[in-house]
Amino acid sequence: MKMKKKILYLFSDTGGGHRSAASAIIKAVDARANQEMIDVFAEGSGFLNIFAKLYAPVIKYSPQMWGMLYYLLDDEKKLEQLEKISRPFILSTLAKIIKTKKPDAIVSVHPLVNHLTVQAIKDSGLKIPFIVVITDPVTLHRAWITPNVDCCVVATEDAKKLAISYGMPEKKIKVIGMPIHPKFAKGPSDKEKRRKKDGLDPKTFTILMMGGGEGAGGMDEIINKIDRSGISAQMIIITGRNKKLEEKLNAEAGKMKRKMKVYGFTDKVDELMSESDLIITKAGPGTIAEALAMNLPIILTSWLPGQEEGNVKFVEDAKVGFVAREPEKVVEIIKRLQNPAELNAVLRNVKKTRKPNAAIDIADCILKYL
Ligand code: UDP
Secondary structure, eight states: OOOOOEEEEEEOOSTTHHHHHHHHHHHHHGGGSEEEEEEHHHHHOHHHHHHHHHHHHHHHHOHHHHHHHHHHHSSHHHHHHHHHHHHHHHHHHHHHHHHHHOOSEEEEOOGGGHHHHHHHHHHHTOOOOEEEEOOOSSSOOGGGOOTTSSEEEESSHHHHHHHHHTTOOGGGEEEOOOOOOGGGTTOOOOHHHHHHHTTSOTTSOEEEEEOTTTTOSOHHHHHHHHHHTTOOOEEEEEOTTOHHHHHHHHHHHTTSSSOEEEESSOSOHHHHHHTOSEEEEEOOHHHHHHHHHTTOOEEEEEOOTTTTHHHHHHHHHTTSEEEOOSHHHHHHHHHHHTSHHHHHHHHHHHHHHOOTTHHHHHHHHHHTTO
16 A cells, blocks of 8 residues: 655644644645644744744734834845744754654745745755745735745735745746635535524524634724624624633623624634624634635724735725724624625625635645645
């Protein structure tokens, strides 16, 4: 019997996006290869993992600071300096991983390790194909760009243009889409049955609200505004890893004028999207791509400066949703989307924009390198 080939995925547990992207591709490749995920920072050094761990509190309490850091590092010279600092930690980790695991291909879904991975593969003397899957769908950070990878997968034509302008050879770029878990590929199903099972009214307009893996984006103020608005709707809230918010909202749920179901970090985002009529979220690339796959109009209430600004433009340009920073505006847009004519106009655009099969297509692309 032929031995199965091995694919390693490099990621970091910041937010939910990198892990979700790697898991989505792994699921799509499925039994066609042996696969393993490596959290490069956690594996590498306590020192670098401190920075990875800072992502959650920084985006929750000071997104502006994240924006400053993002723009500061969006510069070739600064990135070189950062690489010099991290080189001793990451390069030796990568060398050890390659030596012990002997992968047949390496896939990175993280911007900060790609130059060093190319170096580590070269140092190993092995011929290992290296594929980078960029998980910023529009405005990608320069850090992603490593010209001497074998293939660079992007989500949109805009991302391709930007990658080329940053020095990525055009022939290495494949425009496929955001890798979302194949469970989203089927689209929504059994809306009313699912609502009933989860203790909601089967026929009531349902609003889903989430703030990425960390439950960021100031959800409680918007929830209160919606509750007091007189809109006829029930709510599903996903607080992700934000335990404090989960507890607070659970305590408030009983006092609300409408049904509200609160979930902490859940692996049934697809099912909860299936139950919903629209989503209110921060502009996380994973959440946006998943919402589109599940035919949900999107209301964006927050985004990380720099990193997620392009996603806002993407949603607005494709007319698949709206931007509403103030709770009053959120309420106004929900009312508009409760009008079937307005809702259907947005849904037509959603159908044109969604790429539910992206992870499956990315998996096929990776397998060609084995
Ligand atoms: N997610 C999840 N369970 C949760 C909250 C979030 O599986 O309770 C997933 C979500 O479906 C998406 C990812 O986490 O795939 C969030 O990624 P995104 O790019 O939207 O934002 P990030 O968390 O990386 O800032």
